[in-house]
Amino acid sequence: MFDFMMATAPEICAELGRRLRARRLMQGWSQVELAERAGLSAGTIKNLESKGQASLMSFIQIIAALGLADDLGELFRLKIVSIAAMEKAERANRKRAPRRAVK
Template identity: 85%
Template sequence: MFDFMMATAPEISAELGHRLRARRLMQGWSQVELAQRAGLSSGTVKNLEAKGQASLASFIQIVVALGLADDLGELFRLKVVSIAAMEKAELAKRRRAPRRAAK
């Protein structure tokens, strides 16, 4: 099992590319077919699967074309574990970031 907590950004990107490749193959699609369905070039699909390199927009287009958009719903959702954490999360929604000091 891949440990996202211990991985570097390039390792996570590569893992996501491998997972998307596995889903594409499970659906029996070629890279060209996925690219057409996503409205992208086949080179974009190839780079994502082989190197984990793609823009965020291209990544999302591929995820949508593969029917995995629902899986994005849980990404980065605030997980509340206590009342104090819930209050802190609520404050974080309403608070602006501090201004930078003038140089």
């Protein structure tokens, strides 16, 4: 099993590319067919699957074309484990980043 916590960013990208390739093959689609459904070039699909390289927009278009958009729902959702954490998350939603000092 792939350990996302121990992996580098390039390793994670490559793993996501492999997983999307497996989903494409499971649906019986060629790279060209997925590209057409996602509104992208076949080269974009090839780069994601083989090198783990694609823009975020292309990645989302591929996920949507594969019918995996619902899987994004929990991706970065805050997990509240205590009342203190809930209060901290609420305060974080209201704050702005500090201004940089002008030099």
